[in-house]
Amino acid sequence: MAALDPLRYEVIAVGITKSGRWILYPDDATSLAIVDGILPEVPESAVSVQLSVDPTSPGLLVGGESRALDVVFPVLHGPWGEDGTVQGLMELAGVPYVGSGVLASAAAMDKPVTKTLLSAAGLEVGTWVTVPASESAGAAADRVIAELSLPVFVKPARAGSSRGITKATVKADVISAIEQARKHDPKVIVESAVVGAREIECGVLVDDAGRPRVSVCAEIKVAPGFEYYDFDAKYLSDGAELIVPAALSDDEIAAVQRAAVEAFVALGCEGLARVDFFLTHDGKLIVNEVNTMPGFTPISMFPQMFQASGMTYPDIVDALIADALRRGSGLRPSP
Numbered sequence: 217m218a219a220l221d222p223l224r225y226e227v228i229a230v231g232i233t234k235s236g237r238w239i240l241y242p243d244d245a246t247s248l249a250i251v252d253g254i255l256p257e258v259p260e261s262a263v264s265v266q267l268s269v270d271p272t273s274p275g276l277l278v279g280g281e282s283r284a285l286d287v288v289f290p291v292l293h294g295p296w297g298e299d300g301t302v303q304g305l306m307e308l309a310g311v312p313y314v315g316s317g318v319l320a321s322a323a324a325m326d327k328p329v330t331k332t333l334l335s336a337a338g339l340e341v342g343t344w345v346t347v348p349a350s351e352s353a354g355a356a357a358d359r360v361i362a363e364l365s366l367p368v369f370v371k372p373a374r375a376g377s378s379r380g381i382t383k384a385t386v387k388a389d390v391i392s393a394i395e396q397a398r399k400h401d402p403k404v405i406v407e408s409a410v411v412g413a414r415e416i417e418c419g420v421l422v423d424d425a426g427r428p429r430v431s432v433c434a435e436i437k438v439a440p441g442f443e444y445y446d447f448d449a450k451y452l453s454d455g456a457e458l459i460v461p462a463a464l465s466d467d468e469i470a471a472v473q474r475a476a477v478e479a480f481v482a483l484g485c486e487g488l489a490r491v492d493f494f495l496t497h498d499g500k501l502i503v504n505e506v507n508t509m510p511g512f513t514p515i516s517m518f519p520q521m522f523q524a525s526g527m528t529y530p531d532i533v534d535a536l537i538a539d540a541l542r543r544g545s546g547l548r549p550s551p
């Protein structure tokens with residue numbers, strides 16, 4: 217919100233409360249900052265708004281009035297935000313929106329679906345199994361140990377921000393990790409841990425003809441004391457160092473950037489994405505995941521990578537809004 221030029225944009229800020237209500241949020245970016253480790257919250261006590269899905273009277277309904285919308289920037293993470301559901305609502309409402317459409321958003325949110333599509337496109341994704349809700353955690357743990365090498369990462373299939381993820385080294389831990397992941401999602405994925413690899417990320421942002429363009433590559437170095445890049449390390453503490461650009465050879469950079477575009481195209485992403493990789497000591501590049509609405513605070517990796525590539529933060533936001541307006545809404549031309 218702070219990056220949007222007030223001479224060019226009129227911002228209507230809409231917040232979603234914990235109970236799921238949409239409210240009119242004060243157009244005040246400072247109240248949304250994370251201060252002293254305290255995450256901001258959208259207040260329940262505010263004016264309700266609804267997006268009209270009646271194409272004959274479109275807009276945002278506030279009280280009895282309707283306010284016209286040119287474009288929506290869905291700055292949302294996780295299920296019911298980044299997974300195609302809100303994108304579907306925008307489609308029904310006929311409002312253009314920033315970023316990927318319904319299919320790419322849903323595919324990138326779901327880790328097993330992402331891996332299936334990326335491996336079909338020839339990208340390396342590591343070894344993994346899914347655990348359906350119908351399987352007992354004990355039976356699943358036996359299957360995991362037979363099929364994968366320990367340690368493993370147990371994750372909700374569709375969560376994000378490292379929520380519900382556990383690294384497990386022995387069978388008892390695999391069972392409790394599956395139970396933990398199930399608190400977030402009935403569908404669970406278990407992956408072999410990629411041991412001792414570097415975590416490398418690359419941003420993709422479309423140009424003014426809608427073609428994917430890559431950023432410099434960056435590296436996440438998890439601090440000692442953190443076993444992996446967990447929620448605290450991501451948002452609340454100094455648990456990780458973001459190195460932009462990453463120290464990589466020209467060949468490694470080319471391979472990461474090529475794979476980032478291939479992953480973007482394979483899922484049919486639009487607008488932007490951050491593609492996350494593991495680079496093993498023997499030089500193997502494994503795609504971990506594709507984030508269709510990557511972290512976007514001024515200190516987040518995605519804006520930092522494009523800033524290191526020569527854009528300003530407002531340039532990035534302008535480019536995304538221009539892309540959404542150019543595309544409009546309706547059925548997607550790809551993949």
Ligand SMILES: Nc1ncnc2c1ncn2[C@@H]1O[C@H](COP(=O)(O)OP(=O)(O)O)[C@@H](O)[C@H]1O
Binds near residue numbers: 371379408445492505
């Ligand atoms: N298979 C794996 N091997 C090694 N580390 C992993 C693996 N999967 C996840 N991690 C660690 O856990 C973090 C969060 O996992 P990730 O799949 O990116 O979840 P999220 O979608 O919540 O960001 C990664 O950034 C990495 O540090």
Ligand SMILES: [Mg+2]
Binds near residue numbers: 378492505
């Ligand atoms: Mg991640």
